[in-house]
Every structure is written in structure tokens, then in C-alpha cells.
Amino acid sequence: MHTEVSCDLCALDPMCSILEYGANEEKIPEGVLLRCRPVSRGETIFRKDDPFRSVFAVKSGSFKTYVPKPDRGDQVVGFHLVGELIGSEGLSGELYPFTARALEESSVCELRLNRLAESGYELETIQKGIIQLLSSEVTFNHELISSLVHQSADQRIAGFLLSLSQRLLRHGMQQKSIRLSMSRSDIGSYLGLASETVSRILTKLQKSGFIHLQHKNLEILDATALAQLADI
């Protein structure tokens, strides 16, 4: 098992704080917050069109979310690292709009939002938390859109690697070597590139001395150079 994110650095923390989890554990109704369920590699925590129940926080490991496409390969819509949320998009509708699958041995906390509503908690407080979650989702997607569409393959990969590193850092996972748990095809699908292109560019970045890559272990050697690549 990999390192867990500490609670105060987890994206679910605002909600947990609202629930005063920890301080007054007895106040939380039974079965609203489920802590640290292990999920094995390849397992799904929900599938597309399952009825929406919970928002999950990645406690350790990582996940991909994707829309299954029977004919062409699945379409990856996001990666979820340690400390990040999965499923907040389901808030908008009745159903999960995609499938979430563990990329490695992982563990999650589960917040059962449907139970929360009937739990006697102040609706106003809960809503404030939800607005918070949705807001950051909107912001993130917005940046993604305006960047992805206009960037070359090099820029997308550089930006992707930086974003991984920054997101891990934000949640306290500061490590020289990042584990690239997703496949080249997954990255390609997410960034709108062929998996061969991903491969080619990764080796190119390595030859340029910006990164060091061995198997699935990534080390960012020159973040400045990557940033320069991604921005222009």
C-alpha cells in the first residue's frame, strides 16, 4: 500500500470539517462517512449510469474516470490522485456520468451525500460545502478547456506532467519520483493524442533532459523548461 494523504490535506476536508468529523464523531449519523475502504487495482467504485450516491476521496493510490465506448477505446475524462475527489460531477444529475476505476492498489473515503440530506444536519451548511466543491470543479474544467484545445502535443504532455506534480504537491505528496500509474493510452485518450505520440514525446522530453523516465517512475528534472514549453 502507498502513502496515505493526511486528512487536513484532503479535498474532502472542507466537508469533513463541516461535519466536525473527528471532534464530535458521534454527531455524524451512521453510514454517512465511510472511512478508508481499500480498492484493488482494476476495481471500479461506480460505473456510468449507476444512481448517484456518494462522493469519494482518494486516500491512497489513484483512479481514472472514463466513458466506456464499445467500438473505439474508452474515453478517459480524468485522473484522480491522492487527496482528490471523485464523483462530484454526479451532483448535477441523478446518475454518475462515467465509470471510476482504480489504476493501482488504492483506498477511498466515501461520503454518502444522499444519506446526509436526511441526516438532520443543517441543509444550509451542507449546501455551502457542495457549492464549494462544484465551484472548484468548474474552475478546473475551465482552465482545462481553454488550454487543451489550443495546445500542441508537446505542450499538452508538458502541462500534464506539471499538473500531476503540482496536484501531488498540493496534497502533501512531495516526492522526487512520481508514479505514472496510468497507461500511455490512457494519457493519450485524456489529452486527445495517439498513444504512440505520447510515447514519442516522453522520450523526447527525456532526451532533452527535462525529465527522467523509467518504466512508470517519472522524475521532473527541469520544471522551468517544462513550464516554458507548456505556456508558449
Added chain:
Amino acid sequence: MHTEVSCDLCALDPMCSILEYGANEEKIPEGVLLRCRPVSRGETIFRKDDPFRSVFAVKSGSFKTYVPKPDRGDQVVGFHLVGELIGSEGLSGELYPFTARALEESSVCELRLNRLAESGYELETIQKGIIQLLSSEVTFNHELISSLVHQSADQRIAGFLLSLSQRLLRHGMQQKSIRLSMSRSDIGSYLGLASETVSRILTKLQKSGFIHLQHKNLEILDATALAQLADI
């Protein structure tokens, strides 16, 4: 001045309904909902990094939202048609993340959310409306991301035209001929294409008999063919 959207088909309607606007007009605090301000072509209703105050609904005409880029051309991030909202992305932060500019003679309703908070209205009810707005924003962006990145230029244009038509239809603007109020460059910037490519593909679609285009007047002749193009 063009046709106005009727209130019950406007995206702001959920909020207006919550405020019981119309029924009990006197209940709404002064200056919270401003109705139908005219906006002339080229005018902005807010600019990037202005402090967030209001969400706007397009009552007539159309707008583009964009991030000004001094060096390269501005980056268009959205078009807002009759009946749609502008500025809900500002909810997530303190500032508007982009500029909103009228593409033609238009008019807007303005909902001053900051005043609303101090207005004595039940916070719970207001929050419910906000969650509604944010949710649909998230859903829309999500579909946009997963489609745009993987599509060819033809597909993007076809999808774009269909989306315009569907969005106008949704808000009661059913007309055989759609007014393409934005420039080819704007479309290109939004879809991540060169303006020349947009032009070329539009004439191609016309030669194929899928659309009829003259100046800025668009008529969709074969929506089925367009949809088939966009999906594959």
C-alpha cells in the same frame, strides 16, 4: 432589436422563480434583479478580473466570453445565446475569469448575487438555485471537454452548428435561419482551429448540401447528416 426570450424559457428562470419574481414583485429587495438593460454591439458587461457581482441572462442578442491575450489573439471561451447565462463561473471566485462582450445589439437581465445574500431571503433557497446553476455548468463543460479534444475540424464545426441550433431551440428561438453573430476567428479560437479552416469547412458543408450559408445567416438543411459527422 431582435426577438426576446420569454421569461419562462430563460436560464435565469429558476432563480427568478425562487425570488417569486412577477408574483410578489415587492418582495424582492431594491436593486437585486435589474431587468432588460440594452447592450450595444461591442460593449462589455464585465471584464476579466472585475470583482464578481452579478450573473447575467441574455434577453436578446448574443455575447462572447474571452480571455484577452495581448500577444496572440484573444482566446474565446464561450458563446452565450438568447436565454443563457453569463458569469456563473464567477461564483467560484472573487473575480470574473474573463471578459463578456456583445456580438450584436443585445439586452440582458442582471441578478446581483452579492446583494441577494444580504437581502433577507432564505439562504437555503438561494443556495439551491446556485447549486442548480453550477451543476449545469459542470455538465456542459464536461461534455465539451470530452468531445472537443478528440474531434477533427469537421466534427467540431458540425457539432458546433448543431449545438447552436439546439440551444436556440431550447430557449424557444425556433427559426429556420440562425444568425451566426460571431466571426470566423471567434469560432476558430473557441474550437481550437485556424479561421481559414473554419471558412473552408463551412463552404465544404455547404457544397455537401448539409447547410446553407450566406453572410451570417445559417440554415441547417440536413441535421441528421451533421449529427452523423459530429458523432463518428
Added chain:
DNA sequence: CGTCTTATTGAATTGTCTCAACATGCGTGG
């Protein structure tokens, strides 16, 4: 240890961009 999946690398093809010339429409001022 062998098989099956995943990754890398090469060569040819396709699509989109860039640069450039030309056409058209629009708004302005005479």
C-alpha cells in the same frame, strides 16, 4: 518461465496550419 499486454520506434499518409493573395461587406465620412 512463457504468454499476453503495454511500450517503443520507424515510415508513409493525412489533416491542419501558415503565409499569401484576393474578394467581399461594412461603416464612415464626404
Added chain:
DNA sequence: CCACGCATGTTGAGACAATTCAATAAGACG
């Protein structure tokens, strides 16, 4: 109201980036 000038749109040719197809290499997993 017309004519002019500038912005916007169209079209063509060459360059380049990314894809596809294909063959090989390397890991992962049972």
C-alpha cells in the same frame, strides 16, 4: 447616398505536425 478604406471572409500552395499501420522490444502477471 455613394465611394472609399478597412475589417472580415475566401481560396490556394507549401510546410509541418500528428496519425495510422506495422514491426519489434520490454514488462507484467499468472
